[in-house]
Amino acid sequence: MFTGRQFSYVFAILILSLFSVFVIVEIVDKTRLSDPEYAASQSEVKAYNQEIPTVFIHGWKGSERSFQTMFNRFSAHYHGPERAFVVRIDPDSSVTVSGNMKNKRIPLIQILFTDNHASMEQQGIWLRSAFRVLKAKGIDRMNVVSHSMGGKAFTCYLETARNPNAYPKTEKFVAIAAPFDWIGGPNKTDFSLGQLKSNSALYKYRARIPHDLHVLAIAGVNNRHTESDGVVRLQSAFFGKYFFNPKYYSEKIIYGRNAQHSKLHENPAVDQLIADYLWKIKPKG
Structure with a gap:
């Protein structure tokens, strides 16, 4: 004791x-x-942890080339964005993923439909298959960029993905020239708002879209007389305002020769809008 x-x-x-x-x-x-090296490594880890992948969805009859040059410009002119995965979806909904996420501060993921002229509804089903695979790979959150019909397909996915926990949560959505008011194909004439509300399946089920989704709609005008990009009119590209929460919805218009429909995803001005909206980064000085 x-x-x-x-x-x-x-x-x-x-x-x-x-x-x-x-x-x-x-x-x-x-x-x-x-220690500068330790501080730098911690800063790098923090940066990697903060960024979430961005998924790119091509339009009707699109291919790997649809966003390839945009990816190249992002890698060449911005710090951070790099191609990570290529996700191929076959008609039977089987999904093949190539590439890796390792050391990608801002990972870019490209979705490719083997059948690139299927309906919006079918592509929505395929997107569910692809996003379940991404979720299984540990991706819990994502941003999405689409071109043309890819925007309608993704909106259809949002309205039909009934079990949110099975898929990555979408934080931000950039829709480039999405023909939101097309019903069964290109409209020969502009519908009235009442007609669109009565006939648009996307409008009918809009309440299923997450209310906290941030959306940027980008439209092109290469002919001021028609207010269109040669394929999609402003009214169509901005009809999404009736689908998405207005609190988090915004619009941008690109003017000029390079605002033509198929040139919008080749336009550095569109790159800059995406980089600022999604990642808050500017081109290299």
């Missing part, structure tokens, strides 16, 4: 030992924080 004096002595030694450990740990932490 310890006497009172012995107990006090042992207790004092324990307190001093613990204090020494805390001092050593603090010195080590301060040394690491002042």
Whole structure:
């Protein structure tokens, strides 16, 4: 048994030992924080953790080339965006993924439909298959960029994905020249808003779209007289305003020769809109 004096002595030694450990740990932490290499590595880890993948969906009759040059421009002129996965979806809904996410600060994922002229509804089904695979690979959140009919297919996916936990959560959606008011194909004449609301399946089920989804609609005007990009009119590209939460919905118009429908995803001005909206980055100085 310890006497009172012995107990006090042992207790004092324990307190001093613990204090020494805390001092050593603090010195080590301060040394690491002042080390430029350590600080840089921690900053890099933080940056990787903060970024989420961006999925690109081509339009009707699109292919790997549809977004390939945009990917090349992002890699060449911006810090961060790099191609990561290519996701191919066959008509039987089987999904093949190639590439990797390793060391990609802003991973870019390209969706490719083997049957690239299927209906919006069918492509919506295929997207569910693809996004389940991405979820299984550990992707819990994503941004989405689409061109033309890819925007309608993705909106159809949003309205038909009934189990949100089975898919990555979409944070932001950029729809480039999406013909949101087309019903069964290109409209020969402009429908009235009432007609569109009565006949558009996307409008009918709009309440199923997540209300916290942030959306940027980009439209092109290469002919001011027709207010269109040669294929999709402004009214069509911006009809999404009736689908998405107006609190998080915005629109941008690109003008000029390179605002033609098939040239929009080749236009550096569109690159810049995407980079700023999704990643808050600017071209290299």
